[in-house]
Amino acid sequence: MEGKEASTELNMAAEKGGANVNVAELSIENLGWFRDVLVYAKERSATDIIVVEKRPVRLGILKKCEVMEVGHGVLVKPGRAEILAAIAETRQRKFDGETDIDAGTAIIKHIRKGYFEYAFSVKDIGRFRVSVSSSQEGLGFAARVLPYTIPGLEELDPFNMLAGIRGLFDFSYSYPRGLILHTGVVGSGKTTLIASELDHLAERMNGAVYTLEDPIEYVYQNKRTVFRQYEIGTHIPGILEGVRMALRNNLAGLVVGEVRTREEITALFTAAEKGFLVISSIHTPDAMTTLRLLDGYGDDRDAWRKKMAQCLTAIVSQKLIHKEYTVNGSKKTGYILVPEVLFFPATIKAGVERGAYNEVESAFRGNAIKNAVTFEMSLSVLEQKGVIDSYLKMELLDRVDQGKI
Structure with a gap:
């Protein structure tokens, strides 16, 4: 496919999506363990959320990383299944050929090729940019907290x-x-x-x-x-x-x-x-x-x-x-x-x-x-x-x- 034909198909594909983007706001009640993390991050004015499996969640606050505690001495340590569930719930798009049943498998398969990024919004909480990857320490992601409205x-x-x-x-x-x-x-x-x-x-x-x-x-x-x-x-x-x-x-x-x-x-x-x-x-x-x-x-x-x-x-x-x-x-x-x-x-x-x-x-x-x-x-x-x-x-x-x- 090349020349005018390629241009026409590309424009048709673009017209299906790229207009004035309508970004759905997720309900925080559907996010399980990640709900507490997002609420706490908002209360602490965090700039980043760092999640690695079986390790305490950390929040980036004032250029420092702080271990998150939901109660005195109570740490949030999500496992692989919990992290996969949070990613599957917050993504706005699926990989080619992915179904709801094999979402976790599709995510792991895609990460093996490198990493992937996406963004999501949660009603009354904010918008987040997520980078998902796997390292020697395990599966994890970093979420950058974005301003809910564009500052002047x-x-x-x-x-x-x-x-x-x-x-x-x-x-x-x-x-x-x-x-x-x-x-x-x-x-x-x-x-x-x-x-x-x-x-x-x-x-x-x-x-x-x-x-x-x-x-x-x-x-x-x-x-x-x-x-x-x-x-x-x-x-x-x-x-x-x-x-x-x-x-x-x-x-x-x-x-x-x-x-x-x-x-x-x-x-x-x-x-x-x-x-x-x-x-x-x-x-x-x-x-x-x-x-x-x-x-x-x-x-x-x-x-x-x-x-x-x-x-x-x-x-x-x-x-x-x-x-x-x-x-x-x-x-x-x-x-x-x-x-x-x-x-x-x-x-x-x-x-x-x-x-x-x-x-x-x-x-x-x-x-x-x-x-x-x-x-x-x-x-x-x-x-x-x-x-x-x-x-x-x-x-x-x-x-x-x-x-x-």
Whole structure:
């Protein structure tokens, strides 16, 4: 199957699923032992739930793992059968050929091929992203706790360090174009920031935005923007097929949850080159590392650098610190976004096209790019606001340089 015939079948398959996604909310009463875990995790404001068979359930709280106790000295230690039951009950999709009778067998068989991920929602509790795997210690999964609603940009960035990014989305006439790439380590909040940007954009952009995700984490509401959300493996075979399908449709923007391969990164630039807004993420520690990494993906170095210069709009890197802070007279305790944002005006595009990355970095670090923000500048803002002192600022800068946050 190839050419126009392949395109038609792929579009028909996508139309069956990826529209405005209707994510069913599970009833917590049907979740057995896992019910107590989810309720407790919500009460403790946990960010992660770690489950391994015959071992105490642990909760990620404030970047630490705590053993969960449902009563004094009473630990939750699920066995394999209990873990399989929780996975089978919370999944929103089945594997090919799977029946209700052999759900446990199908899950084990699939895990032997590696791991798999999915997301689910529980009424009045929240939404969770789950990664299931098997290790020497046994069967288990890690569940990331997601905000039940999409936080606004003002909530994520109370100190206005992302003013340049907000400016891109607060357009009056033409909406932003080109590639906005989010970078950071696992758990640094990339998905949540992208969701906040899209929710902000939805009130302003007339057009369709296609998302390719694995799994679907946030569910977007149609406002002025119409969203079509596709889950890899359910609605679309893979990212490359999803990008090809999207580009054959009338869209204004394309969002790809995360790219890992050379082919996927190249596909992002192909979409951006056609004049669309493209937003995606990649696991790299900072903006300049990302830029130099991208430089190595092209076969024809000169042509690739020209495409990079043409397509790149911004690289947004981010880290999180947990602190007590005051905003508008109110004391809060929580995660604070520490962003780094590299924009690409004409002078920087010229440097990228020449491969002059040392010059680009000098301009970036030297505050010569309008609205650009380095990690050091973000930490200086937090110091000025009284969130951190000079000693903590220096400690955090050292940890940033060493890649420890």
